[in-house]
Amino acid sequence: MKNLARVTALMLIFLLLIPAFTVSAITVSGGKTELRGLWVASVVNIDYPSKPTTDSETLKSEALKVLDYAKDMGFNAVFLQVRPTADALYKSSYFPWSKFLTGKQGTAPDSGFDPLDFWVTEAHKRGIELHAWINPYRITKNTSSEPNYNYAALDPSNPAILHPNWVVKYSDGNLYFDPGIPEVRKYIIDAAVEIINNYNVDGIHLDDYFYPGKDFNDKETYKKYGAAFSNVDDWRRDNVNRLVGDLSSAIKTTGKKVSFGISPFGIWANKKTNPSGSDTNGMQSYYDQYADTRKWVKDGLLDYIAPQIYWNIGLSVADYSKLVYWWADTVRGTGVDLYIGQAAYKSGNPDPSSPWYGVSEIAKQLELNFRTTDVGGSIFYNYKVLADSPGLSAVIKTIYKQRDGSTANVPVNVSRPSDDIRTSYQEYYLSGSSDPNLPLYLNGIPVEGRSSKGYFGILVPLEKGENIFTFSQDASYSTKVIYRDTGASAPKTMSTADITKSSAFPQSQEYRMPGEKITLSCQAPVGAKVTVKLGSKSYNMTPSTTVSYGTGIYPTTFTYTYSIPSYTGTPRNINLGAPVYTMKYKGKTKTCTAPAKIGVIMKGSPYYARVANDVIDTYQAPVSGDGAAFELYRGMADYITGMTGSYTRLSSGLWVKNTSIETYTGKTKLNPAITNAAYQTGDKSDSLRLDIASNVAAVASFDGTSIKMNISNASTAPVPALPDNSLFSTAAAVKYDNYVQYTLTLKQGQTIDGYYVEKTTNGLALQIKKHIKSSNAGLPLSGYTIMLDPGHGGTESGAIGPLGMKYAEKDINLNTALKVQTELRKLGANVLMTRTTDKTVSLEDRLAASRQARPDMFISIHANAMEDNVDMSSISGLSVHYREALGKPLAETIYQNTVNELKRDGKGTRINNFYVTRGTWTPSILIETGFVTNPGEFEWLTDENSQTQL
Secondary structure, three states: OOOOOHHHHHHHHHHHHHOOOOOOOOHHHHHEEEEEEEEOHHHOOOOOOOOOOOOOOHHHHHHHHHHHHHHHHEEEOEEEEEOOOOOOOOOOOOOOHHHHHHOOOOOOOHOOOOHHHHHHHHHHHOOOOOEEEEOEEEEOOOOOOOOOOHHOOOOOOOOHHOOHHHHEEEEOOOOEOOOOOOHHHHHHHHHHHHHHHHHOOEEEEOOOOOOOOOOOOOOHHHHHOOOOOHHHHHHHHHHHHHHHHHHHHHHHOOOOOOOEEEOOOOOOOOOOOOOOEEEOOOOOOOHOOOHHHHHHHHHHOOEEEOOEEEOOOOOOOOOOHHHHHHHHHHOOOOEEEEEEEEHHHOOOOOOOOOOOOOOHHHHHHHHHHOOOOEEEEEEEOHHHHHHHHHHHHHHHHHHHHHOOOOOOOOOEEEOOOOOOOOOOOEEEEEEEEEOOOOHHHEEEEEOOOOOOOEEEEEEEOOOOOOEEEEEOOOEEEEEOOOOEEEOOOOOOOOOOOOOOHHHEEEEEEEEOOOEEEEEEEEEOOOOOOOEEEOOOEEEOOOOOOOOOOOOOOOOOEEEEEEEOOOOOOOOOEEEEEOOOEEEEEHHHHHHEEOOOOEEEEEOOOOEEEEEEEEEOOOEEOOOOOOOOOOOEEEOOOEEEEEEEEEEEEEEOOEEHHHHEEEEEOOOHHHHHEEEEEEEEEOEEEEEEEEOOOOEOOOOEEEOEEEEEEEEEEOOOOOOOOOOOOEEEEEEEEEOOOOEEEEEEEEEOOOOOEEEEEEEEOOEEEEEEOOOOOOOOOOOOOOEEEEEEOOOOOOOOOOOOOOOOOHHHHHHHHHHHHHHHHHHHOOOOOEEEEEEOOOOOOOHHHHHHHHHHHHOEEEEEEEEOOOOOOOHHHOOEEEEEEEHHHHHHHHHHHHHHHHHHHHHEEEEEEEEEEOOOHOOOOEEEEEEEEOOOOOOOHHHOOOOOOHHHHO
């Protein structure tokens, strides 16, 4: 811009006089100052004023709010719309006061207030240029509540009233001046010169509204003035060219340093229509608005051009990058500056698949601008959108700071969430890292409560739809977009009315015992009547809903609770067949046979399961989510009493996965006798040995005082004799319906350090590990083997803290475990590790390592976290977990000493069925050393001195 050199000089003077005058920008191609502009629209009160008023104080305060925002953002030019229609935001002899200013056209603000004069003065105080933005031809801009061709809203002094022959009614319901009338053009130009003569504006700015469309009714004007042209299109273009050329000359004639620029529609012409055009396929200002914007540049009629390139990078119809390059090539060598009109209003699209989702598109566009020679700056549309989007504002502000050479010692990084996400939470916990020596802002609001190293965490509310969060700090920013789902969405419609076969129960063989209940189910259209036939009987099914989600065919689930019938005679399995589901819907009938059958297992039916793997888990229910109950070993066998899905039930009531067993039938009952029960003592362990002819299933449990061992389907229960030096005071054996239970009760004050069942040549043995103490006072752990298990590792990161994957829970756990290893070895212990590097180790492998080593302690080291909708900054502390009662003393000892010695917050000791702590052969515990997600606790967890103390 031609007057920027003058402004720069003035800035140097004001820097010495007025501290507030601080807006600056780097230089671009040709040594000119980069323009950073903001459009402030007054039409229909988009930006200023927020609503019409005659109150001068309100008008002043709103103006100052905009200008202070512009200064804080680093903008150096404001483009204020001072003539939105045929009215003005300043005192004019050509146009009445604007209705968007005071509410009624022709009504002035009180106290003689002149908004334009105030804006110019206050902008210059802040080192900001003020450009007067005018719309040359538009007379009215109706809202949806106003009538078409609203002459009643015009003041009697309006030129449209004074010169009705200048006016054209257009198909959009608004009134326009006819650009083909010479007197109209002269009037517009004279009114623009009036602004320059009366106000110290820095520029005259026209927007992209010229001819509103091809169907403009100017036939009579064309007849009168267009004789020299063979077609109306060329004549219309000439009319606009004349306005631009004459206005350019008039501005220069004033002798004042005032820039003249236009912000046209972004596409001059498409290459397929005009060889000189851009590689686009959109609307063309040359043909649709009769604006030959390229000619104005090539003829040097403008000081700058600011095409509105309101599309994203990569859009096939109008690629932002292609248009930027085309415009840069167009202005090159002309002396006309190029500023890009940026579509800030498009940012924050709620569709996560949109390129305008979040704020990244604007950031990418600015980066492309900076890399493109001949692009001299940007103008953002519009103020309100930016002011209402703190995230986008923070991004633009930070980009400009970086552009000006500011750097961040510690760049802002948001680690939680690591990516843009969707969630149904109403709140979400954000955390990350920052420079502790600089203030941190979230969407322009200071972030409090950071740790001494700049780690932060904050729980934020989520509005329905898109939420943009931008953390900014000096020359660094990080943005995350969280989309909150508005609720459960309707299921997908069905292509045809039918029963979905994949929904028909059962999908695999189902067996239950007489008297048990099962739920027969299938999916069919809402509104259908569905029955199910099993055997010779049919049953009416109940839908989960009778309300449709819309006009399509929507599925719902139909159910019927079925009782397994009883049978007499020889114990056996009875096949009931596959359920047949029948649907009646709008005159159509459909049937569907379930893929699998339902059967009855009578008590004592010779149907068996044998453990096929070395070790398998058992479960209290046919799901694995609640954790395993006991272990069974290869060859152990039991009756099958049920099957559902991928699980089989044994006579003990425990469920096992189908993949871990083999099933078989046989005539011989599984009812072996226990022929002998003997208790044997040893130096490190005792054992209860049972002689049994068959490999029956057996499990054991310990409640802190007694060990109970259940042997499925055993027929006899001899009681072992206890020697005087045994660990137990009493031994008992009781025969129940389908198992034998042995109970060994510990002597008063006696403890054990482990137990487990194993198969022997003659049957089963319950191994009981004694509690021993080292005799070496100098090395109190000599003779002990301790296994340390650093949680997670490799692809399993564990909890994510302020540093994200740079230092996740897996890293904290390993660092802590290695320090513990060093200390234990100093005390004489033999230390085993499930991992010593950052590698993936499965839970099964960790437990298997403990099972094989049979250590004297198993300690799994972890760090904690909470759900993402919890304020984790307020949650801290150490906790210790165990599943088996024999782990409780170790858990409580470590917990109490650590909390008391280090003065840490304590979360207590808890019973939890964690996979790695289910080993019964040794005291097994899991320590949660602290909360990774709490900024202060994370700092402690990652501090070397603190971890050495731990």
